[in-house]
Amino acid sequence: MTKPSDGHEGESVSRTSSLALAAARAAERPAFMAWILAQYASSQRVSVAAVARELGATAPTGLGLALCRRPRPASFVEDVSAIAAAFGIDRARLTTIVRQVDAVEAMSSTSTMHRGALLAARTRPRKKGSKGHKDDNAR
Amino acid sequence: MRKRPLREEAMDLHRRLLEGDPLASEEAARLMLDALVTETQMRFPRVDAQTVTDAAVDALLDYLENPSTAERRGSPDPYGFLCTAAWRNAANRHRGSVRRQAREALWAEEGPTSRVEVDTPLGMLVEEEEHAARDRQVAELMEVLTDERDRAVLRLRLQGERDTAAFARAMGIEALSVLEQRTLVKRAKDRIDKAIGRTRGRERE
Numbered sequence: 001m002t003k004p005s006d007g008h009e010g011e012s013v014s015r016t017s018s019l020a021l022a023a024a025r026a027a028e029r030p031a032f033m034a035w036i037l038a039q040y041a042s043s044q045r046v047s048v049a050a051v052a053r054e055l056g057a058t059a060p061t062g063l064g065l066a067l068c069r070r071p072r073p074a075s076f077v078e079d080v081s082a083i084a085a086a087f088g089i090d091r092a093r094l095t096t097i098v099r100q101v102d103a104v105e106a107m108s109s110t111s112t113m114h115r116g117a118l119l120a121a122r123t124r125p126r127k128k129g130s131k132g133h134k135d136d137n138a139r
Numbered sequence: 140m141r142k143r144p145l146r147e148e149a150m151d152l153h154r155r156l157l158e159g160d161p162l163a164s165e166e167a168a169r170l171m172l173d174a175l176v177t178e179t180q181m182r183f184p185r186v187d188a189q190t191v192t193d194a195a196v197d198a199l200l201d202y203l204e205n206p207s208t209a210e211r212r213g214s215p216d217p218y219g220f221l222c223t224a225a226w227r228n229a230a231n232r233h234r235g236s237v238r239r240q241a242r243e244a245l246w247a248e249e250g251p252t253s254r255v256e257v258d259t260p261l262g263m264l265v266e267e268e269e270h271a272a273r274d275r276q277v278a279e280l281m282e283v284l285t286d287e288r289d290r291a292v293l294r295l296r297l298q299g300e301r302d303t304a305a306f307a308r309a310m311g312i313e314a315l316s317v318l319e320q321r322t323l324v325k326r327a328k329d330r331i332d333k334a335i336g337r338t339r340g341r342e343r344e
Contacts, residue, residue: 020318024318072159079161
């Protein structure tokens, strides 16, 4: 999928740098593979470049991989296969990485939901001197 | 100069983005980003290249994340929609950058404000009080900033430093890539600006 850049050398440098900047920014957006790679790298305490190498990606293919959208849950296998084939990377390893990040994300969103439920169950302290609730008066 | 992509190419990628094709975003970035940067720079020739590139990248990522926004705005041409978004981002960023430079200049260069002669005893007293007031403001800011790296950035800014590499060294992030350094330094500056805004707001109240 990565096409060789055409044009002279200066243009090629500018192309790489603006794409590199886009890939770096995409790491802050969960919709992109860059985010998946960054999350995995952070959990393993390694660099994103090391994760790319683990997948068998070179620097330009790593950049392209980062700019892909993350696989859709409904067509996960097809999407991971398409990405792996396009960039010539290890499909099984890519599947493991995406699944692991998905699992951590799901667990953290579940724990956030539970925290919300606990907060909702708390009784709000009554203000000093305020009249009781209608139901309290009825009791 | 990178040429504007053909409308058919852009429309085809747009359709694939809407379908959720995971590869379409990478292809769209390769096809459109450089042309977008070039056209935005031509539209805003006085704005620095970094601001223009940031504006184009953000517009592109917003679009790749939510391609349907181009349809909601009624644009029949996704690339045209992207150009408008990048131009708007560049204009907003440029305004923000001008405001930030004004704030930095104010903090770095703010000197004695009184009109009393400095060499007189009264002048020295007033100058001491002004320095003390400024020291109090800085101390208050330092308390508000909980992260030691933010405090290091503030110290450098007060000395008039503008070099990102110097900020990165002070933050201990010089081992990261230049892009990551730029992002983290910018975030620290944004946090400091907000803290300055809050501190000044309290002073006015």
